[in-house]
Amino acid sequence: MTAARSRWSSDELEQVRNLAASYFTKEVLPNVPKHVAQGYPDKALYRRAGELGLLCMSIPEAYGGGGGTFAHEAVLIEEQVRAGDPSMGFAVHCTIVAHYVLAYASEAQKKRWLPKLASGEWVGAIAMTEPGTGSDLQAISTRAVRDGDFYRVSGSKTFISNGRVCDFLIIAARTGDAKGHAGISLLCAEVSDTTPGFERGRILDKLGGKGQDTTELFFDDLKIPATNVLGGEEGQGFIQLMQQLPQERLSTALIAMASLERAVDLTVEYTKQRHAFGKPLFALQNTRFELAECATLRRVCRSFIDDCIESHLKGGLDVTTAAMAKYWVTDQACIVADRCLQLFGGYGYMKEYPIAHLFADTRVLRILAGANEVMKELVARSL
């Protein structure tokens, strides 16, 4: 059962889909073992994606982007999951980092930074979480101290996606003396392995998402031009984060959605071909009901997600609905992945079967982009 084309799709988007599918399966997948071994993806593959026009598709052409919409990003996200690539950090690079720049940077900064992100010359990352924070952004302790035309940034971050390969980094840090949310600013840094005051820490080994670099980062008097405060003035960071979060959360939900669809597809195929007790596993009522339930969840989630995407394309995706999507679809994806793995039996645990990776990769979605418990609190506030 192939999913029907979504209402928000178009012929052009389906062409992008084919291009993305071909890129992931033919160019990325052969390199995944290497990425897993080294712990991060090859940057050449970012540049290749840029060449193909797959990066920053929802950024205006004036800044080197594709001039498309979130629907283009959605197609890219879906095809990465369908191909089963765990390694490329596009969701952060395209749907998060580039959009902070687009929304808050000055015209000159946009002209400087966005084309490099769109071409894949640079990889983008955003450094929010610290060892002592998590969902509690008020607890950020990384400090940016004004020193003439510069800030000097000191502190440490962790769980930073693309932390090993990034060239461009948005850092959430405290500026000035304001307490709580009011003291947080976002600062953009151009970084390299030799940037003074910037150190890439360990690549964190994770249950899943192997081959995609999640790292610690350390700042020790890292110098950043004072003009690189996003939005041009201090203390806007928290509001900026809040404004961008719906898209980030929707992207996360969409990864979950595609994972859920893939889990069902893989499992229907497997249980039809695998025999036990003299007949296909699929003939057992338990298997049929499990998959009927999973397929129903898939259909229901898809209705909801498509609804959210359409709202977002119209600019109407509110915080509550995005939180619902993030919490609910990621929860369901994990549940479905677990039930599908169970239907694979022992083979579900073997690394040669993609369901094993899917189970491990999906799990983190309930945690990142705001833990699902935080999402529920956001929903509750709307009631």
Added chain:
Amino acid sequence: MTAARSRWSSDELEQVRNLAASYFTKEVLPNVPKHVAQGYPDKALYRRAGELGLLCMSIPEAYGGGGGTFAHEAVLIEEQVRAGDPSMGFAVHCTIVAHYVLAYASEAQKKRWLPKLASGEWVGAIAMTEPGTGSDLQAISTRAVRDGDFYRVSGSKTFISNGRVCDFLIIAARTGDAKGHAGISLLCAEVSDTTPGFERGRILDKLGGKGQDTTELFFDDLKIPATNVLGGEEGQGFIQLMQQLPQERLSTALIAMASLERAVDLTVEYTKQRHAFGKPLFALQNTRFELAECATLRRVCRSFIDDCIESHLKGGLDVTTAAMAKYWVTDQACIVADRCLQLFGGYGYMKEYPIAHLFADTRVLRILAGANEVMKELVARSL
């Protein structure tokens, strides 16, 4: 939080909604205690609904109907649930019985029967289930034996909605010698308390749905004109049932949907006003998370149901999707009703609180119109 207007709605439909809401709250609700006491609704209220134009709204005007679409029926279903009336059997009368007639009866029969159903002069019912059947329609044993220009029908039925008040009855019976599905026909009978060979059995007392008559029916050589076989020839019953089931299942899902929405509304309101340990129940994290989860389910179900309604309005609702909607939304409605009742504490068990009725009324939705287990089997067949 009031639900947003559905995509498929319109100003005209919202006017119908207001009319229906007023009818249920002002005219029906005051009579519910009487209906509960006697076990069936007053037929005068059917005629009143007919006067207001609320019956058979999706039947063409040529047959006395409203000339509308399923969306009109959907509005009526939603408003009945929102008002909290358990007693009127409109879902069966309008969305099922009238549509069998519209789809399969001869022009003359349509002209004769439909205006009476649309005006509320007659109440319609459909007699499928027997003590030995249930979801297994092949096991039907009621027989219709051809006798000249008539059939003589003998057998017994149970769980028949509107069985006490109906004037028009569609009976599923075996005709001829064909075994299995091929031997089943649908016959239309005009019935009254004095019809020879027709006997209304006990009104079954149920956990919920109080005031709505669910009965046994007995046939002992009930004479029905041979022309009253729906579709004009024998053996079409099973196919006819299959064709009508998606709409019936969607209606059931929609009752569940409206129930779920009402449960959340009632509970948000209650927990904000009820205090424990010195603060509103709603301030407790458990309450907030429970309601956030229930509200998310509400939002997700609504996306899915609206999707199904739109498909159905375009004639594209397939058996699988209808089965998904029936199984999934009714399951979720029961789960949400149970969780909401729990948040009411002891008051949720008291009859003066509508959540107690809602919990009891909702439960049957997982059983009727094809048990949810049967729905899962239908979904599995599509995989």
Added chain:
Amino acid sequence: MHARTPEQAAFAAAIDAFCRAKTGTRAQRDALTRNGTEAHSPPLYAQMAELGWLGVGIPLEYGGSGGGMTDICLFAERTSYGLAPVGGYVTTAVAAGPYMKFGTREQREKVLGGIIRGRVEAISISEPGAGSDAAAITCRAARTSGGFVINGQKTWCSNAHLADHLLLVARTSNSGSRHEGLTMFCVPAGTPGMEIRGIPTLGGKEVNDVYFTDCFLPESTVVGAVDQAWPQLMAGLNSERLILAASMLGRGRRAFDDAVAYVKERKQFGKPVGSFQALKHRIADLAMELDCCELLLYRVAAMADEAPERMLPREASMAKLKATETAKRVALEGMQMMGGYGYALEYDMESHLRATVISTVYGGTSEIQRDIIGKTLGL
């Protein structure tokens, strides 16, 4: 699955035989309960009293048969399984505790003696504004010459309409913390100034509102110490939670057995519906969970019997939480397995559902039990 001693096995067998004989059919039960509208049958209860069963858990010196929490639970479980309409037992057994521990000799003789003879007792704690949060009680007991004058409203009072006495908790002092200043009283039925009104619920006639208007209670009605109701209540929580758990274990087992009997009998598509894997697997899970409930309940009851003075907040809360949630789950799934028959009043499943769905609320909601367990874990 729990291993019973030979005495316990014999006791359980006797109760089971009694219930099969007296309450085995719907017609028998309907006759005893005015067609299901009443939860307690005094004549049936009197027969149990004659058999000496109601003295279980009551000390020999007051005419009981001794025994401990394990035996009380066994009685509650098996009568509940047998659908014996003795709904008054649970609250009566719980009410016995404070009298045994804190009552005067005279109160004990009167109340415990009555219990053994088949009299029913009630407890009145909850108020419209004080449910799970009992410390919020506002019903006032004002000192007056020779006793107290009570004013206020109580609610959710099981048995009040049947009971010889209400064990009332009222506020005697407003100083100190919310938990201080509460006192227990033994209020005889028919005391002037006390009015009892039934509350219609999904479960029929079981609970009542109780109104006190200038109701005079003499000093001798105080149970235990003035202002000390809170610690006295706490001391009874083990037994309340365990007895409720036992009762729901029995009801859950009954719902399970009823559902299994049905799915073995009922045929669809040419086979018993119980042979379909989807139902078989669900039933297997329920069987397992019921065994877990039983082992948990009787382990905690044994712990209570080993050290009767020990508070077992975590363990007793677990037993109550697990048994009530499981019983509700069994009834919900049993109803689904029985299809339309589960929903129709002529089968018992809908009554199992009504009985179990409220069990996660009374005696401390499931949420409260989880709070307590979490607290004992240091959270």
Added chain:
Amino acid sequence: MHARTPEQAAFAAAIDAFCRAKTGTRAQRDALTRNGTEAHSPPLYAQMAELGWLGVGIPLEYGGSGGGMTDICLFAERTSYGLAPVGGYVTTAVAAGPYMKFGTREQREKVLGGIIRGRVEAISISEPGAGSDAAAITCRAARTSGGFVINGQKTWCSNAHLADHLLLVARTSNSGSRHEGLTMFCVPAGTPGMEIRGIPTLGGKEVNDVYFTDCFLPESTVVGAVDQAWPQLMAGLNSERLILAASMLGRGRRAFDDAVAYVKERKQFGKPVGSFQALKHRIADLAMELDCCELLLYRVAAMADEAPERMLPREASMAKLKATETAKRVALEGMQMMGGYGYALEYDMESHLRATVISTVYGGTSEIQRDIIGKTLGL
């Protein structure tokens, strides 16, 4: 919550102390397991052998310390809780059963003696086309002069790379029903014609494919009777399920304790995250379910010890089903409670998840256990 005898309590305390000392830190465990890539540490296991622990459940006449299923389960539970990398134990303990019951004197002395000294044993039943459905075995043992020639592929063979012997089940006859014609063999490591290849899994190096190509086994390697492997296997199912359950109870308890320690420590919004009701309630449920697992497991183990020959299909399946499903649930929820830290390899939660997620599959999937339970209920 299960009541241990003083001897059992002392045994458990000794294991716990040993694990705290030897495997208490991640660094210690990494050193013993090549950074987590190996599941079994022969040196550590040898220390346990010296303490006499590996003889638990082995009769005194073969040098064991006697004891029964309860003691074996205690060992499996506590070593699993202590994260001792002795993954070879479970299969070894299960393998011991058929040798004890059906082996020749010589086989018993060799295998059981080895086990007590810290040697590992393996069992090879599953094939690519025969997982939960063991009767579908096709690996062929053809009679030849003085013995049998084995050809075929086995899979999912734990310990094969470490074991002294493989307890192989192969088909000696095709006549009769699918369950007939299977025979057990004791295949020494290094037997020519047997090749062992590791399978990469989410859990690291644990299981293997085993290939037999014209592998000759002398008559003396037959364990029990020719063509009688099926009933011999059935006789060992109680112990397999209980030991697996015990191991997962230990792992589940460890995941629970790790999660609780984390949520007490970790602060968000100025409070320990464990103080949030949403987490507290989930933890309360998990605590309750773990206690249920423990009571169920040790009750079934006690039943097995009371009547070692009795098949306990329902009870043993319940113990396995409940413990593995609960352990998985604890690990899944534990990971969520720990946020990103649960996902990162430097905490143990992700290894708990990997260990428990497969436990619902091996030793008979949860679905098979439910089928068995349903069957014993007459469905």
